[in-house]
Amino acid sequence: MVVISRIFCRTGYHGLRAAKIRRTVRANSSTAAQNSIQKLQNDKITEQNVEQKKTVLDKYRFVYPEFLPDPNPLYRNSLREKLERMDMLARRANIAIPEFYVGSILAVTYSEPHAPGKVNKFVGICIERGGCGLRSTCLLRNVVDNQGIEVLYELYDPAIQKIECLRLEKRLDLHLRYLRDAPAEYSTFPFDMKPEYLPEGAPVPINEIKVKLNPRPWLEKWERQELKGLADFTMELNERRIRKAKAAAKPWEKYDLMKTYRETIPEEDQNKIFSEVYTKLHEMEIVRRRQKHKRIFVRPQKSG
Numbered sequence: 229m230v231v232i233s234r235i236f237c238r239t240g241y242h243g244l245r246a247a248k249i250r251r252t253v254r255a256n257s258s259t260a261a262q263n264s265i266q267k268l269q270n271d272k273i274t275e276q277n278v279e280q281k282k283t284v285l286d287k288y289r290f291v292y293p294e295f296l297p298d299p300n301p302l303y304r305n306s307l308r309e310k311l312e313r314m315d316m317l318a319r320r321a322n323i324a325i326p327e328f329y330v331g332s333i334l335a336v337t338y339s340e341p342h343a344p345g346k347v348n349k350f351v352g353i354c355i356e357r358g359g360c361g362l363r364s365t366c367l368l369r370n371v372v373d374n375q376g377i378e379v380l381y382e383l384y385d386p387a388i389q390k391i392e393c394l395r396l397e398k399r400l401d402l403h404l405r406y407l408r409d410a411p412a413e414y415s416t417f418p419f420d421m422k423p424e425y426l427p428e429g430a431p432v433p434i435n436e437i438k439v440k441l442n443p444r445p446w447l448e449k450w451e452r453q454e455l456k457g458l459a460d461f462t463m464e465l466n467e468r469r470i471r472k473a474k475a476a477a478k479p480w481e482k483y484d485l486m487k488t489y490r491e492t493i494p495e496e497d498q499n500k501i502f503s504e505v506y507t508k509l510h511e512m513e514i515v516r517r518r519q520k521h522k523r524i525f526v527r528p529q530k531s532g
Contacts, residue, residue: 288502291327292509293357294364294383295501296493312361313501317508319384324516325391330354331399331435333417334368336381337390347389350379351419355404369404371412394423398434400456409446410439428517452476 289296295316297309328334332354340348352368355378359365362384369378381388394417407415414437426432438459441450450458451465451473462470481487493501 285499285502285506288506288509289498290329292502292505294360295505296360296498297501298360299491299493309361309501310504313505315362316384317505319386320509320512323388323391324512324519325383326393326396326516327432328354328366328393328396329398329432330357330402330404331397332393333395333421334366335390335392335394335421336368336379336388337392338381338385339387339389349419350377351394351417351421352377352379353404353407353415353417355407369407369415371416374412376408376412376415392423394421396424396426396432398432400434400436404457405448406439406441406450406455406458409441409448409450411442414439449473 295313297304333351334354335349335351337347337349339346350368350370352370354366355369356367357365358367359382362382364383365380366383367378367380369376371377383391437457439457440459441461441464444464449469450461451469465473
């Protein structure tokens with residue numbers, strides 16, 4: 229009986245040990261499976277974040293073009309450009325410079341020592357953007373008392389107190405200087421114009437309006453520029469001007485890759501530049517979005 233009991237004890241001990249080993253193996257395998265699943269999820273989230281950041285960086289080159297340096301290598305200086313970007317971010321921390329394009333309607337409030345209250349406000353349509361870095365500018369146009377008024381603002385001028393985008397939209401051309409030779413109705417905007425807000429995440433609308441020019445004379449030879457926002461004005465041209473416009477045309481330039489390369493910043497350099505300022509700009513966008521929601525939200529009033 230003693231021998232039989234010992235045999236059963238040994239058998240039971242080995243059985244329990246084997247069961248314990250099996251449970252340990254199962255636990256380890258389940259833990260490894262969970263770790264692998266968690267790793268796959270983390271990798272997927274990382275890939276999504278990288279893809280989202282890449283999309284944002286691609287968007288930044290259009291929203292913040294002033295952060296890109298001058299493509300002319302004669303004016304390039306990496307240290308100066310980095311210091312300028314730091315100054316631009318510091319300035320944006322004190323004043324909100326909204327997203328806008330050529331064709332958007334802006335309201336700029338700036339310090340004017342000779343104005344009543346030492347503050348002046350101008351509302352107009354952006355007809356041109358230029359410069360880079362701290363020297364970036366925007367040209368606004370409006371018609372006041374049947375007189376065309378244009379004001380050139382430096383975006384990072386300390387005298388500017390506030391910049392509002394009253395209507396965010398794009399046009400078909402890179403500039404709207406031809407509004408100088410167009411009827412006043414295309415450049416007239418009230419100074420008490422209320423801002424028009426777009427839904428969250430909505431694309432920027434493109435205004436495809438065709439502007440009709442006044443009869444000649446014009447300030448520039450618009451027939452020599454490939455402008456899409458102008459209505460057909462060939463009836464205003466004589467044969468001599470049409471012949472000269474055809475002779476001055478350079479249709480091959482759009483296929484000139486080296487010319488395009490010299491006039492733009494390579495995509496690798498753009499991603500490197502915007503990667504430096506991404507964190508600060510993203511934080512400012514979040515703050516500006518919250519402030520926008522506060523302005524739009526109207527608290528309901530109790531009735532009765």
